[in-house]
Amino acid sequence: MGCRRRRRATWAGVAVVLLTFATLPGIAGAQTGDVAGAQQRANRAAAELAKAVEERARADDTVAHLEARVARVDARVAGVRSEVAQLAVRQYVQGTSQITRLLRMADANQVVRAQQYASVVAATSTAALEQYRADKEDLRVEVVALEREQKQRAATIEDLRRRQAEAVRELERLARLEEAARAAREAEQRRAEAAAAAATAATTPAVTGPRASAEAPLATTAAPARPTAPTTPSAPVAPVAPGAPAAGPAASGDWICPVQGPRAFSNDYGDSRGGGSSHMGNDILAPKGTPVVANVGGVVTQRNGAVSGLAYFLAGDDGNRYFGAHLDSFGASGRVSAGTVIGTVGNTGDAAGGPPHLHFEIHPGGSGYTNPYPTLIKYC
Numbered sequence: 001m002g003c004r005r006r007r008r009a010t011w012a013g014v015a016v017v018l019l020t021f022a023t024l025p026g027i028a029g030a031q032t033g034d035v036a037g038a039q040q041r042a043n044r045a046a047a048e049l050a051k052a053v054e055e056r057a058r059a060d061d062t063v064a065h066l067e068a069r070v071a072r073v074d075a076r077v078a079g080v081r082s083e084v085a086q087l088a089v090r091q092y093v094q095g096t097s098q099i100t101r102l103l104r105m106a107d108a109n110q111v112v113r114a115q116q117y118a119s120v121v122a123a124t125s126t127a128a129l130e131q132y133r134a135d136k137e138d139l140r141v142e143v144v145a146l147e148r149e150q151k152q153r154a155a156t157i158e159d160l161r162r163r164q165a166e167a168v169r170e171l172e173r174l175a176r177l178e179e180a181a182r183a184a185r186e187a188e189q190r191r192a193e194a195a196a197a198a199a200t201a202a203t204t205p206a207v208t209g210p211r212a213s214a215e216a217p218l219a220t221t222a223a224p225a226r227p228t229a230p231t232t233p234s235a236p237v238a239p240v241a242p243g244a245p246a247a248g249p250a251a252s253g254d255w256i257c258p259v260q261g262p263r264a265f266s267n268d269y270g271d272s273r274g275g276g277s278s279h280m281g282n283d284i285l286a287p288k289g290t291p292v293v294a295n296v297g298g299v300v301t302q303r304n305g306a307v308s309g310l311a312y313f314l315a316g317d318d319g320n321r322y323f324g325a326h327l328d329s330f331g332a333s334g335r336v337s338a339g340t341v342i343g344t345v346g347n348t349g350d351a352a353g354g355p356p357h358l359h360f361e362i363h364p365g366g367s368g369y370t371n372p373y374p375t376l377i378k379y380c
Contacts, residue, residue, distance in 0.1 A: 035181055038174040039264070045167040046285050047266035049355070052156070052163040057274035059153035066146040073142050077135040164355050167264065167285055175262040175287060254296060256338050257380035258324060259345060259358055261290035265380070269371040281323070281361035282372045284345075284380070288328055288356040292343040295322060295379075300333045300342050308359075309348025321363040326351040 257263075263286040271279040294300060298316040305311060310327035314336075328346025336342060347356045362372045 035174070035177050038170070038177045042167070042170040042174045042262070042264035042285075043266060045163070045170040046264040046283070047268075049160075049163040049167045049285070050266050050268035050271060050283065052160040054268075054271040054273075054279075056153075056156050056160050057272045059149070059156045060274050061272075063146070063149050063153050066142065066149055070139070070142045070146055073135060073139045077132070077139050168355050171262055171264055171285055171287060174264070178262055254318070254338060255375070255379050256293055256295050257376070258292055258295045258322075258360055259284045259286045259290055259380065260293050260341075261286055261345075263290070263380060265373075265376060267371070267373040269373055280369045281359050282376055283357045283359055284376070285355055285357045286345040288344075288346055290345040290356075291341045292324060292327060292331070292345060292358055294332075294336045294338055294340045294342050296320075297337045298322075298335075300336050302330050302333050305349060307350045309351060310343065310346065311349075312342055314342070315366070319365060321366045323359075323361040323363065325349060325359040326357060328356065 263284050265282050265284045267282070268279055269282055273279050294314055296314070296316040296318050298314050298318075301313045301315075303311050303313070308325035310330060311323065311325040312327070312330070312333070314322040314324075316322060324343070326346055326348050327343040328348065329344045331341040331343045333342065345356045345358050347354055351357065351359070360372055360376070362370050362375065364370050
């Protein structure tokens with residue numbers, strides 16, 4: 001009787017363990033779905049931010065163009081204004097009564113010359129005044145256009161700030177979900193292991209004597225193979241030692257995603273950056289301090305520029321050259337293996353004041369440019 005109760009208890013323990021493991025994929029699936037949805041939202045926010053940055057650059061170009069036009073028209077008006085002022089002084093000095101002066105002249109030749117001179121002055125004055133009025137009207141039109149574009153640029157800047165804040169919020173949400181999913185997986189695994197250990201312990205003293213061998217297989221069936229939950233990169237919770245390998249790199253073959261943590265990016269290669277320049281890489285948004293790793297093995301050199309801020313070049317063993325900018329801090333340099341931490345995400349250089357991100361470029365064969373997005377979307 002006691003043996004049957006122990007067998008029932010053992011089978012109950014096995015059922016609990018089996019049920020626990022059976023529910024793990026569903027729990028993991030729900031968490032993965034939450035993270036995937038958050039990742040999509042973060043990528044959309046990154047795309048909207050890239051669009052706002054491009055619109056800001058175009059607005060800056062338009063305003064600069066109008067400011068130059070206003071300056072040129074204003075200089076033209078100033079020149080005509082000076083000419084009109086000189087004519088006004090000349091007319092005042094000569095007086096306005098040409099008939100009186102003519103009547104005082106005794107020589108007919110003097111009268112003819114005076115009349116010709118007066119007509120030339122009058123014609124010159126009229127032309128100068130007409131030009132002055134036309135230039136003043138041009139200036140008014142240009143100033144109105146400039147003020148309109150300045151207001152539009154102010155609205156564009158405000159939209160850019162809103163997009164930046166939204167992208168940061170989505171990244172923070174993604175980081176929290178990834179961390180919660182990781183903690184939940186670990187907790188479920190610990191509970192499953194504890195249940196399996198309890199079930200195994202319950203079967204050990206269950207039967208003594210001749211019947212032990214008949215019931216021994218129960219212990220071997222109590223703990224099925226534990227499934228391995230997929231790992232998802234999470235936000236760094238502590239500073240990473242320079243040169244240390246990143247934990248759980250998102251990798252495929254010899255190529256590793258250069259940003260190891262919650263990240264979002266879009267296909268912003270070729271977007272306008274103002275002044276006729278274009279964006280020759282992809283911006284990978286991530287929380288400040290997120291590890292940046294060598295995406296391939298190679299040689300890393302560091303630099304610090306006014307535009308790039310803290311940056312690096314990676315001469316890859318695959319024959320390509322890689323460039324990353326706006327780091328918050330440097331990591332390892334020199335000869336590194338894939339996955340080695342070579343810096344952290346920041347917003348140095350001309351990215352100051354904006355959201356932290358890694359500006360990432362690929363130079364195939366060591367020169368030229370190519371769009372990094374197809375590669376990033378594959379490995380990140």
